[in-house]
Amino acid sequence: MNPLLALVDAIERFDRLDGVASSVSKAVGWAVQPQLVRNLLSGTPIGHPLHPIMTDLPIGAWSMSTVLDTIGGKASEPAADLLVAVGIATAIPTAASGLNDWSDTTGKARRVGTVHAVANSTALCLFTSSAVARATGSRSVGKALGLAGFGILMFGGFLGGHLSYSNAVNINKTAGRIGPKEWTPVLAESELADGEHRKVDAGRVTVLVHRTGSSILALDSVCSHMGGPLEEGKIDGGCVVCPWHGSTFRLADGGIVRGPASNPQPSYEARVNDGQIEVRRRRPAS
Secondary structure (H helix, E strand, O other): OHHHHHHHHHHHOHHHHHHHHHHHHHHHHOOOOOHHHHHHHOOOHHHHHHHHHHHHHHHHHHHHHHHHHOOOOHHHHHHHHHHHHHHHHHHHHHHHHHHHHHEEEEEEHHHHHHHHHHHHHHHHHHHHHHHHHOOOOHHHHHHHHHHHHHHHHHHHHHHHHHHOOOOOOOOOOOOOOOOOOOOOOEHHHOOOOOOOOOEEEEEOOOOOOEEEOEEEEEOEOOOOOOOOOOOOEEEEOOOOEEEOOOOOOOOOOOOOEEEOOOOOOOOOEEEEEEEEEEEEEOOOOO
């Protein structure tokens, strides 16, 4: 087996991390409870997880500072120092968005995420020490610390890629779920009372249908954030709240009211025809 993959496999099986990780996760969950904080760190306003975007900033700055330290010469020293400082400044919000995402993970993904966070925090400490050394005239020490930080940063980045591409953490769980484009019967009207909601089959997907008076609303039943079962969630104020992590979607159009979801929920048109509730994919506004 590839040595790096073997190491990741060992991390995934190292359940001694679970106790500390659980305690830290609860603390992070408490810190991101306010809706504004949760939405901002999740990337809800931009419709895309925030953390992957933020990682480009410290990684890019520290990568270029390492290049300048290695081959840039004396003339490039001020630029290298500036890039180290930029990386430090941008690493803080990057870490905050990452902790927000990590707090929703469990099992293997949580263990890998824990080591990922420790590696990146170590890189931050090394680059901070590098900045101090540079500022006090110990440039050779600063360069050595920066090089060590860059090596650990690359390992942390490898683990981050594993979380996204192997564990599918924070990947839109509705991306491949395409419901019928034509009206499709899913449930007898008599089987859905006022105020009730239910999961129904609609072609190749499952849909949550909810009735309010004569109005029937329908969304994909799988939460876009982590795949939670929305049919087990609470209906409140015209929204459905995912029972797993609290992502809140408007039933009328699938729009996000509260993260951690960053992708809106696929929405369906619904009607009653000959005693049957029918749904179809919502057509884009022309």
